[in-house]
Structure formats: C-alpha cells, structure tokens
Amino acid sequence: MASQNHKLHFLLVPFMSQSHLIPFTQMAKLLAANGVTVTIVLTPLNAARFNTVIDQAKASNFKIQFHLLPFPCLKAGLPEGCENMDALPSPEYQPMFFAASNMLKEPLEKWLSELETVPSCIVSDICLPWTSIVASKFKIPRVVFHGISCFTLLCSHNINRSKVHENVTSMSKPFVVPDMPDTIEFTKSQLPEGMMHDSEAWKHAIEQFEAAELSAQGILVNTFEELEKMYVRGYEKVSRKVWCIGPLSLYDKLILDKFERDNNNKASMDESECLNFLSSNKPCSVIYVCFGSLSRLQSSQLKELALGLEESNYPFIWVIGKNDCSMELEKWLAEENFVERNKGRGVIIRGWAPQVQILSHPATGGFLSHCGWNSTLEAVSAGVPMITWPMFAEQFFNEKLIVQVLKIGVRIGDEAVVDNMETDKAENVLVKKEDVKKAIEQLMNQGGEGEERRNRTREIKEMAHKCVQDGGSSTSNCKLFIQQIVDLSS
Numbered sequence: 001m002a003s004q005n006h007k008l009h010f011l012l013v014p015f016m017s018q019s020h021l022i023p024f025t026q027m028a029k030l031l032a033a034n035g036v037t038v039t040i041v042l043t044p045l046n047a048a049r050f051n052t053v054i055d056q057a058k059a060s061n062f063k064i065q066f067h068l069l070p071f072p073c074l075k076a077g078l079p080e081g082c083e084n085m086d087a088l089p090s091p092e093y094q095p096m097f098f099a100a101s102n103m104l105k106e107p108l109e110k111w112l113s114e115l116e117t118v119p120s121c122i123v124s125d126i127c128l129p130w131t132s133i134v135a136s137k138f139k140i141p142r143v144v145f146h147g148i149s150c151f152t153l154l155c156s157h158n159i160n161r162s163k164v165h166e167n168v169t170s171m172s173k174p175f176v177v178p179d180m181p182d183t184i185e186f187t188k189s190q191l192p193e194g195m196m197h198d199s200e201a202w203k204h205a206i207e208q209f210e211a212a213e214l215s216a217q218g219i220l221v222n223t224f225e226e227l228e229k230m231y232v233r234g235y236e237k238v239s240r241k242v243w244c245i246g247p248l249s250l251y252d253k254l255i256l257d258k259f260e261r262d263n264n265n266k267a268s269m270d271e272s273e274c275l276n277f278l279s280s281n282k283p284c285s286v287i288y289v290c291f292g293s294l295s296r297l298q299s300s301q302l303k304e305l306a307l308g309l310e311e312s313n314y315p316f317i318w319v320i321g322k323n324d325c326s327m328e329l330e331k332w333l334a335e336e337n338f339v340e341r342n343k344g345r346g347v348i349i350r351g352w353a354p355q356v357q358i359l360s361h362p363a364t365g366g367f368l369s370h371c372g373w374n375s376t377l378e379a380v381s382a383g384v385p386m387i388t389w390p391m392f393a394e395q396f397f398n399e400k401l402i403v404q405v406l407k408i409g410v411r412i413g414d415e416a417v418v419d420n421m422e423t424d425k426a427e428n429v430l431v432k433k434e435d436v437k438k439a440i441e442q443l444m445n446q447g448g449e450g451e452e453r454r455n456r457t458r459e460i461k462e463m464a465h466k467c468v469q470d471g472g473s474s475t476s477n478c479k480l481f482i483q484q485i486v487d488l489s490s
Contacts, residue, residue, distance in 0.1 A: 026251060104128075181231065189416035245478045249381060278317070
C-alpha cells in the first residue's frame with residue numbers, strides 16, 4: 001500500500017478561518033506521513049501564517065506544498081488584507097467574507113485545467129459546497145472534512161430535519177432534540193445564529209451543505225470514535241461513510257516534537273516565560289483562560305473575568321485575544337494595577353499563546369474555554385477538565401457534550417449566544433465575577449465530583465493517545481480512507 005500511496009495527490013481546500021486552517025494543516029501532515037503528496041489551497045497572507053508547515057514537511061521528508069490563490073477582498077467589498085475571518089474589522093463583514101470565499105471557485109478551476117494530471121482526491125471544507133461542482137467537472141473523488149464533533153453534526157441534523165425549534169415561541173424555553181442517544185435539551189437562544197432566527201439564508205446554506213455532503217464519497221471528522229461512539233454511528237446513519245481521524249492536534253504534536261528535536265528549535269521568549277511560570281506552580285493548580293481567535297468580549301465583561309480570576313486565589317494564565325485588546329481594558333488594568341497586584345500568581349498573554357504546550361503542562365489543572373472544537377480536543381488530549389463559556393456558532397452544542405455526556409466540565413452559566421453585531425445587548429449579558437469564582441472553585445475541588453471529573457478526563461486522555469498510535473482507531477481510519485481513494489483511482 002505504501003508504494004501506492006506515493007502515487008496519490010490530495011488537494012485540500014479549507015475555509016480561510018484559523019479554526020478551519022489549523023486542523024487542515026494538521027491533516028495535511030497526517031496524510032503526508034502516510035506517503036501522500038498534499039497540496040493545500042491558501043491565500044498569500046494565510047500561507048505566510050503557516051510557513052512553518054513547509055519547513056516541518058521538508059525536515060520530515062513530507063510532500064506538502066501550497067497553491068496560492070488571491071483572495072478577492074475588494075471585489076467582495078472587504079478591506080484589503082482581510083484574508084482570514086479573524087482579520088475582519090467587525091462581524092458585519094462576515095457575509096462578504098463568505099462571498100469572497102465562493103469567488104475562489106473559478107481560479108481553482110482554471111489552475112486544475114492547466115494540470116497534466118489532476119489530483120487523486122479533493123478534501124473540501126464543509127463551508128465550501130461549490131467544491132462538489134469542481135470535483136464533478138474534473139471527475140475527481142471528493143470527501144468533506146468536518147472540524148466539529150459528530151455530536152454537534154447529529155444535533156444540527158436532527159434539529160433542522162424535525163424543525164422542533166420552530167414550534168418554540170420563547171427563546172428561553174427548553175426543547176428536546178429528537179432521536180439522540182442521550183436526552184439533550186437546548187433553548188432557542190443557545191442555537192447557532194442562523195438557526196435561532198430561522199433565516200432563509202441559513203436554510204439555503206444548510207441545503208447547499210447537505211447536498212454537497214451527500215454527493216461526496218465520505219466524510220472525514222476531527223474526532224475519535226471512543227470519545228462519542230454512539231454519535232459517530234448516529235451521524236453515519238443519516239449521512240455518508242464517516243472516518244474519524246482525530247484528534248489531529250495529537251498527531252501534529254508528535255510531528256512537531258520530532259521537528260523541534262531534529263532542528264534544535266528554541267521556544268520564543270513569551271513561550272519560555274509562560275512555561276517557566278507553569279513550572280513554578282504545583283501540579284494541577286493553574287487555570288488557563290483562552291477564548292479563541294474569533295470571540296469578542298466587551299471590556300465590561302473582561303473586567304468581571306479579571307476580578308473573578310483574582311478572587312478565586314488560584315494561579316492563572318489569561319490570554320487576551322487581539323479582538324479583545326482595547327484601550328479601555330488596558331486603561332482599567334493599569335488603573336487597577338492588576339498585573340502588579342497579581343504578580344507571581346497570574347500571567348496575561350496578549351494575542352497568541354502556545355496552547356497545546358500550556359494544556360500539556362502538569363501544572364495546568366483547568367481550562368476556561370469558549371468551547372471551540374479545536375480547543376476542546378486539545379484539552380481532552382491533555383487530560384484537562386474544562387469550565388465552559390460558549391459564545392456563538394456550535395459552542396453550546398460542544399458544552400452539552402463536555403458537561404452532560406462526557407462529564408468533564410463545569411458550566412459557567414451563560415445561557416445565550418452573544419450577537420456581536422448588537423453591542424448594547426452584549427454589554428448587558430454579563431457573567432459576573434462571582435460566577436467565574438464559583439466555577440473555578442467547583443472545577444478545582446479536590447474531592448467528590450471534582451475528583452471523579454479529573455479521573456474521567458484522564459481516562460479519555462488515554463483513549464485519545466491510544467487512537468493515534470499504530471493500530472489505533474483513528475490511525476486505522478486514516479489508512480482505510482486512503483485505501484478507498486487508491487481503490488477509486490485504480
């Protein structure tokens with residue numbers, strides 16, 4: 001099979017958002033490690049962000065290359081340079097960003113028409129249903145990649161199909177999701193924005209996604225079977241063949257560790273300081289706080305968070321994302337002398353943080369998270385229990401999986417998606433400092449439920465690590481997926 005794999009060329013077409021690009025580049029390394037030549041479609045500014053992927057590929061003798069397509073910012077009404085969702089100046093530009101993403105179809109077709117031999121397979125982001133037309137035109141097998149859980153996929157499918165939420169008049173009244181292995185309830189206010197408002201644009205998008213998925217040869221999902229077996233099987237029954245190949249972050253860590261050993265790469269200064277801080281604390285004592293690349297919290301909310309962290313009396317690392325860095329917050333931190341007041345007990349990182357390294361450190365005892373799926377898998381893989389603070393998209397679905405199904409998390413208590421386009425409303429929806437303090441104390445509790453939660457988290461961590469080893473479920477699924485493309489190509 002190895003010799004057959006070397007003849008394969010997979011084209012990966014991701015959506016240009018960090019939460020999508022990260023697992024796509026991780027998947028590229030996994031496929032290349034199995035002998036496949038991989039081309040990732042990127043735009044110039046996104047390629048610059050991921051140039052270390054090429055360095056790692058060269059050092060590991062992986063065949064990974066980028067194919068760059070200009071992102072039509074101005075044509076779609078976006079400011080120049082907005083090639084990634086996290087570069088948008090405000091959420092109002094999101095529809096234009098999706099429009100620009102759809103405009104990549106023609107230049108991709110032009111490039112494919114100029115190739116002597118087309119790729120063996122297209123792996124496309126679910127957010128780019130037009131890739132089904134491209135694959136059909138060039139007679140290329142195509143699979144869809146989902147960077148979310150099968151639990152979320154099944155929840156979304158069953159809600160959309162049953163329309164159970166459309167009969168609920170109150171935004172705060174719970175309804176039961178039909179045909180689920182567990183009793184799962186949501187309120188309408190916790191659903192993704194488009195589903196919540198029953199918009200025609202949302203319904204049209206869902207129809208396009210479903211049609212593009214049903215026309216694919218199968219579905220790759222960044223999860224592992226042992227984590228959510230009943231939901232994997234449940235989704236496979238209503239969709240296509242599912243190959244669970246995650247956690248991709250664990251494969252990536254194995255490759256990255258080898259790259260750093262072989263090349264004597266040193267951690268950056270910020271990373272070194274952060275890891276030194278962790279090393280100065282007791283095992284499982286530090287709370288790590290990070291809300292991903294797209295979350296936007298009001299300054300008033302961030303102040304409550306800061307005070308709650310301080311009053312908990314636990315050491316903490318708090319990542320303030322670039323969308324949350326504001327003059328108002330910086331002024332408040334300075335006036336309160338917050339950094340000095342918490343010197344030795346708290347570290348603030350602005351912008352990017354080495355999340356996988358932080359979560360993997362023995363001193364990290366809890367993760368206060370927005371429940372993005374990449375972050376959730378990284379916490380699961382590191383054996384770190386979570387405080388859940390979902391904000392938008394499918395994050396309330398992930399919270400249900402973390403807290404209710406897996407029982408490895410504690411809710412902070414927010415009850416509704418925050419619409420970032422309604423800033424006045426967002427100002428009024430506050431998680432108080434008392435809520436932050438209470439959730440931290442509950443998570444870090446050394447007895448009873450706290451100990452049971454940590455034990456479950458450790459057990460799931462062991463499952464995650466086993467599934468990416470030789471003979472593990474995810475490693476085997478990846479090989480089965482590649483073999484299917486070999487069979488289709490022969």
